[in-house]
Amino acid sequence: MYSSNLIGFILAVVSSAFIGSSFIIKKKGLQKAGASGPRASVGGYGYLLEPLWWVGMITMIVGEISNFVAYVYAPAVLVTPLGALSIIVSAVLAHFMLNEKLKRMGMLGCLICVVGSTLIVLHAPEELSIDSVQEIWELAIQPAFLLYTASVAAVALVLILYCAPRFGQTNIMVYVGICSVIGSLTVMSIKAIGIAIKLTLEGANQLVYYQTWIFAMVAVTCIVTQLNYLNMPKK
Template sequence: MGISSDNVHGFVLAVSSSIFIGSSFIIKKKGLKKAGTTGTRAGSGGYSYLYEPWWWAGMITMIVGEIANFAAYAFAPAILVTPLGALSIIFSAVLAHFILREKLHIFGMLGCALCVVGSVSIVLHAPHERTIHSVKELWHLATQPGFLVYGGIVLVVVGVLIFKFVPTHGNSHLIVYVGICSAMGSITVMSVKALGIALKLSFSGHNQFVYYQTWIFTVVVIFTCLLQINYLNKALDTFNTAVISPVYYVMFTTLTIVASIIMFKDWDSQNTSQIVTELCGFVTILSGTFLLHKTKDMGDSPSSDSPVFTNQNTNQNSSC
């Protein structure tokens, strides 16, 4: 049985998205490094990167990648598109090795592989999405008790991370910045789906922008995206890019799948084999994340003898 033309289009768009997004991490980091030499670094709360062309080039690259990813879902099923996001990790790590000279230790490579394998296992055995026919139907799902509880937990966790842990542990613990981006990212995806449905229905002749629910989803997307951009910049400016990419991918993918399962209530269609496979995939992700986190500084060991890097690590409590 041959591959349909729609799946081919979705595959090409998804791969293109991974290349653009993986490249954006490197381009943005170059911009953040240049901005840090002339102004207050993003990791220290500065916004001088807004005047740096390299950072804007990275942002444009990321936006193009996200648009390609969004378009891929219009052609191919999520089971094909989502796992291909792992390619952005590999592409980003390779570019970081050659362009930023951020060395990835052999155990870091193993951790990256474990993260990808675990994420793919979960995605491939995740329940199918239900078909949505209107924004109002999606709004009904979003206001069910289960998803409201999830959204409330996300807001509380993000609030605690921002106001309690960012000032004290932001520059020393990768999980703080990435946790904020990933948690809010799961809410962003749900809202982006709503906007995608609104646009699709509007183009077909049924204007969805006459409903206030569509505008609420729009505001949520804008707010969560701005929050993610801010803290992702801090993470990129503070930690090794080759570690940020896989950890962010793993956490974002996991939380997005959880949010989708809660919102669409598709777990009833799963059998025992699928559930066990997802649990095994989650354990694999945890193992890979732990290995990456524990070995994140090992790749920079050859440069640790340099006085310049020693002072830099003393001031920042992390390696860049």
């Protein structure tokens, strides 16, 4: 168990490094694309033709793959907080590559991220033994989790349909809120997919269960939505 947690820990840290770097690279790509066409913040998709943006995208994909594999080896409560380390990487690189100076409150925020992540990792519980993706499904359809999922969907829809068109271009917290709220479901679905793949490789085929594909569809939907709003900077 400790060996698996260590592997998951290392993969999560590597993932944070790649993902944190990808934000800066993609930002540079967005800036180059915005200089020659409509900005992403006003609905432009010219960044899709910008090679630098794709370099950042590939970097993010590598990081997300590492993160995905980390969920296979370690509990979500250990892997997820380590994602906060990507904030530190982004902040440092932004200082040098984008000339964005980190102020005192930003430094305090980074410190809180490090302390919070460390405390959670040190007290992460052992992962329950799962023998089938159907077990995860049984947990996912419990009334409490269904209520949480409905609440997340409702908040996300309000942010996407009402807040984003009106305030998104002037208040970055709208886009951050959308990605953060939806991200909670992304973590759960990716964890389920990771366990399904692990069990399948061990000989217990989980691809025959429709629940595996539902988790996959949820993950893809959440990831695509997050990527869309991550690339919509405010004016």
